[in-house]
Amino acid sequence: MILPGTGRGTSEAGGGVQASVPEAAGPHRQDHSPVPLHHPAGGPPPRAGEEYDAIVLGAGAAGLFCAAQAGQRGRRVLVLDHNAEPGRKILISGGGRCNFTNLHVAPDRYLSANPHFAKSALARYTPRDFLGLIEAHGIAWHEKTLGQLFCDGSARQVLDMLLGFCEQGRVELRLGEPTGAVEHRDGCFHVNGAAAPRLVIATGGPSIPKLGASGLAYDLARQFGLKVVEPRPALVPLTLGGEDVLFRELSGVAAPVEARVTSPWGKAAFREAALFTHRGLSGPAILQVSSYWKRGDPVEIDYLPDLPGGWLLTAKRSQPRKRLRAVLAEHLPDRLAQALAERLELEAELGNLPDKALTAAEQRLARWCFMPNGSEGFAKAEVTAGGISTAELSSQTMEAKKVPGLHAIGEAVDVTGWLGGYNFQWAWASGHAAAQAL
Ligand SMILES: Cc1cc2nc3c(=O)[nH]c(=O)nc-3n(C[C@H](O)[C@H](O)[C@H](O)COP(=O)(O)OP(=O)(O)OC[C@H]3O[C@@H](n4cnc5c(N)ncnc54)[C@H](O)[C@@H]3O)c2cc1C
Numbered sequence: 442m443i444l445p446g447t448g449r450g451t452s453e454a455g456g457g458v459q460a461s462v463p464e465a466a467g468p469h470r471q472d473h474s475p476v477p478l479h480h481p482a483g484g485p486p487p488r489a490g491e492e493y494d495a496i497v498l499g500a501g502a503a504g505l506f507c508a509a510q511a512g513q514r515g516r517r518v519l520v521l522d523h524n525a526e527p528g529r530k531i532l533i534s535g536g537g538r539c540n541f542t543n544l545h546v547a548p549d550r551y552l553s554a555n556p557h558f559a560k561s562a563l564a565r566y567t568p569r570d571f572l573g574l575i576e577a578h579g580i581a582w583h584e585k586t587l588g589q590l591f592c593d594g595s596a597r598q599v600l601d602m603l604l605g606f607c608e609q610g611r612v613e614l615r616l617g618e619p620t621g622a623v624e625h626r627d628g629c630f631h632v633n634g635a636a637a638p639r640l641v642i643a644t645g646g647p648s649i650p651k652l653g654a655s656g657l658a659y660d661l662a663r664q665f666g667l668k669v670v671e672p673r674p675a676l677v678p679l680t681l682g683g684e685d686v687l688f689r690e691l692s693g694v695a696a697p698v699e700a701r702v703t704s705p706w707g708k709a710a711f712r713e714a715a716l717f718t719h720r721g722l723s724g725p726a727i728l729q730v731s732s733y734w735k736r737g738d739p740v741e742i743d744y745l746p747d748l749p750g751g752w753l754l755t756a757k758r759s760q761p762r763k764r765l766r767a768v769l770a771e772h773l774p775d776r777l778a779q780a781l782a783e784r785l786e787l788e789a790e791l792g793n794l795p796d797k798a799l800t801a802a803e804q805r806l807a808r809w810c811f812m813p814n815g816s817e818g819f820a821k822a823e824v825t826a827g828g829i830s831t832a833e834l835s836s837q838t839m840e841a842k843k844v845p846g847l848h849a850i851g852e853a854v855d856v857t858g859w860l861g862g863y864n865f866q867w868a869w870a871s872g873h874a875a876a877q878a879l
Pocket of ligand 1: 498499500501502503504521522523524527528529530531533534535536539540541542619620643644645646648649652653654655656657822823824850851852853861862863864865866868
C-alpha cells in the first residue's frame with residue numbers, strides 16, 4: 442500500500458527525527474568529541490561524575506526514539522539499559538516484522554485512567570510522521586489488516602534505524618549495566634556514576650520478564666512520590682476453568698468472532714479471530730478484550746456476528762433435513778461446529794426442532810458466555826496496562842509535575858494501546874513529546 446503524498450523508499454521524511462545531525466547543533470554540543478554508540482556488556486565502566494543533558498533509562502522503543510531526537514537537537518544524552526542488547530521487544534514484535542504503527546490511531550484506542558491524556562502527544566507525532574521515517578530509510582512496508590503497518594523484511598530494520606538516529610545524535614548507549622540507585626541532588630539526577638538535570642524513565646512495564654522487563658519504572662515513580670495505577674497484564678491470553686475447560690479440546694481451532702466485555706474500563710467489542718488453546722482462549726479478538734477484562738467478569742463471544750437475526754429459522758425453512766452441526770459447519774471450523782452443537786443439545790434435523798429452541802440456540806451462539814478464571818499473566822502479556830499515573834505528568838512534555846526534570850514515556854506510563862501497532866505509536870509519540878523538552 443502506498444499512501445498519498447508519501448513515496449515508498451523516497452527521501453521525504455514525514456517529520457520528527459531528521460535523518461542527519463543538525464548543522465547548528467547548539468550550545469550543548471560544542472565541546473563533545475564523538476562518543477561511541479555502543480558500550481557492550483563488559484565495556485568501559487561508568488566514569489564518575491560524568492555529566493549529560495539527559496539520562497534515558499531504557500533502550501527500548503520509547504527510550505531510543507526519545508534519546509535520538511534529543512541528541513539530534515544537540516542534547517548530550519546517555520541511555521542506560523541492563524540488557525546487553527537494545528530494543529529486544531522491537532526485534533520480536535509483530536512476529537519478527539514489527540507492526541510499527543497503525544493508520545487508525547486515535548485516543549479512544551488507548552486505555553488510561555485519563556482517556557484524554559494521550560491526545561496531545563498522539564496529535565503532535567502521528568503514524569504518518571513515523572511512516573515518513575520508515576520510507577526515508579528505505580524500509581519496505583505493507584498494511585496487513587485494520588491499518589496495521591508491518592515491515593516487509595525484518596523488525597531489525599526498525600531497530601537499526603533507531604540506532605542509526607541515535608548515532609547521528611551522538612547518543613551514548615551503555616548496555617548490560619544493572620541500574621543502580623537513582624539520586625536527585627543539586628538539581629541533577631545521579632545514576633551509575635552519571636549525572637544530568639533531566640531523567641527519562643523509559644523502562645517499560647513488567648510484561649515478558651525473560652526479555653529484561655522489570656518494574657523499575659514503578660519503583661522510581663514511588664521513590665519520587667508519583668502515583669502508580671495498579672499494573673495488570675494486557676493483550677494476554679485468558680485461561681479457562683470449570684465447565685469451560687471442555688473447550689480446551691478445541692486447542693488449535695480458530696474462528697472469526699466478535700468478543701465482548703463490559704468492565705470498569707468501558708465496554709469493548711472486537712471482531713477478529715479467536716483461538717482456542719490448551720489453556721483457554723487467545724487470538725487477536727481475545728487479546729484485545731483481555732485489556733478491558735477484570736477477574737470475575739464474563740467474556741461474551743458471538744460466533745456468527747455476520748449473520749442476520751433469525752438466520753437459524755431461515756435455515757430451518759430452506760434446509761429442514763440438515764442438522765445444526767452441519768449448518769454451523771457452513772460458517773465455522775468443523776470441530777467447533779460439532780462442539781457447539783453438542784453443547785446446545787439439538788441433535789435432530791432442523792425441520793423437527795421447535796422454532797423456540799432454534800431461536801434460543803441462535804441467541805446463545807450470539808452471546809456465548811465464558812468465565813475465564815485468569816490470564817496467562819505478565820509472562821505472556823504483550824503489554825502492561827496501568828503504570829505511572831498520567832495525573833502526575835504533563836501531557837505536553839511527559840514531565841512529572843512535582844519533580845521538574847523527571848519524565849516518563851512509553852509503556853511505563855498508564856497509557857495502553859489496542860493490539861496492532863498502537864503501542865509502538867505511543868512509544869514514538871510520548872518519546873517525541875519528551876524529547877522536545879530535554
Ligand atoms: C511479543 C511482543 C510483541 C509485540 N509486538 C508489537 C507490535 O507488533 N506492535 C506494537 O505496537 N507493539 C508490540 N508490542 C508491544 C511493544 O513492544 C511495547 O509496547 C513497546 O516495546 C514499549 O516500548 P517501551 O520503550 O516503553 O518499553 P520496552 O520496549 O519494553 O523497553 C524498555 C527497556 O527498558 C529496559 N529495562 C527494563 N528494566 C530495566 C532496568 N531495571 N534497568 C535498566 N533497563 C531496564 C529493557 O531492557 C528495555 O530495553 C509487543 C510486545 C511483545 C512482548
